[in-house]
Amino acid sequence: MTTENTSQPEQPKSIPTSFRRLLCGAALALASLPAFAQNAPADAAKPAPARAEAQRSKADAAATATLAALLPHLAASDTIPLMDRSAMFAGDLSRLISAYDASKGVAAATDAALANDSDGKVQSLLRRAMTLLGTPYRWGGTSPDAGFDCSGLVGYVFRTALGIELPRVSREMASQANAELINDRAALVAGDLVFFGRRGRVDHVGIYVGDGRFLHAPSTGKDVRTDTLLSGYWGDKFMQARRVAL
Known part of the structure; x- marks a missing residue:
């Protein structure tokens, strides 16, 4: 049944x-x-x-x-x-x-x-840097296709935007004799290289973009982005800056 x-x-x-x-x-x-x-205000024409x-x-x-x-x-x-x-x-x-x-x-x-950037070099530098927002981090990376590490990103931006060759690693960038040393973060201007580290040793670099922020490739698993250097993690790790002659 x-x-x-x-x-x-x-x-x-x-x-x-x-x-x-x-x-x-x-x-x-x-x-x-x-x-x-x-961006226009609500009460604008x-x-x-x-x-x-x-x-x-x-x-x-x-x-x-x-x-x-x-x-x-x-x-x-x-x-x-x-x-x-x-x-x-x-x-x-x-x-x-x-x-x-x-x-x-x-x-x-x-x-x-950028108000005083009469020759437009700083603007060209930052525009190139901003096109790379969201590019994945990759240790040893030096191109948008392969990804970037911190110094690979900075070197790529300066080379492709202005034809300026920088040292390959951050600690060598931080010791460039032909770039003005800046210890006071209040004196930074857009386009300066900003360096971070621990126990007196530089291990990271980014590009200052103004208003207390810098653009960089942070670490594995993260993308190119901007962060503040006035407070928090990166504020505590800030060591110095260099102003490259453009």
Whole structure:
């Protein structure tokens, strides 16, 4: 005698409330990108139609690029638990927004620092450096394709932007006799090399970009980014700076 299978079809699992909240938050963050892309005050005069259209295009492009980077994790294999996928999504969103804000912050911070850059060399240097934001760290790396370590990044920027060859390692850069030594971080200007270390030994270098921030390739597992040297970890490790003749 056969037994009829009376079990009901398995109902699809509902999406956890926490994940729905995450998606809502992500949608709000993405929706805010166009506002970030427009720097004019709210009470300023409305821009000309052509300018407004250009701003909207840039905002749309930023939102599209962000979605393109995030969607693969949303559409990940079903073998990955839903909450794990949501965690990956949140991590990617956080990194993308941080990079977006960092780029804007560097651009704003350099405006005042470049006021006296009559020949445009410092501006060329920093523009080249900013294009490398987000490049992965790689020990011994000296190119965007291979990745960068700290001195590889600095050397690449100076070489490709201005044709200036620097020593390969940070401690040799820090001892260049033909570059002005600066011990007071309050005297820094955009384009200066900033050095960090422990127990009196230099082991890291970056490029000062203004407003107390510097651009560098931090360490394994991290990407090229900007950090403050006025406080915190890098503030405690700051040792000196050098001003290369441009």
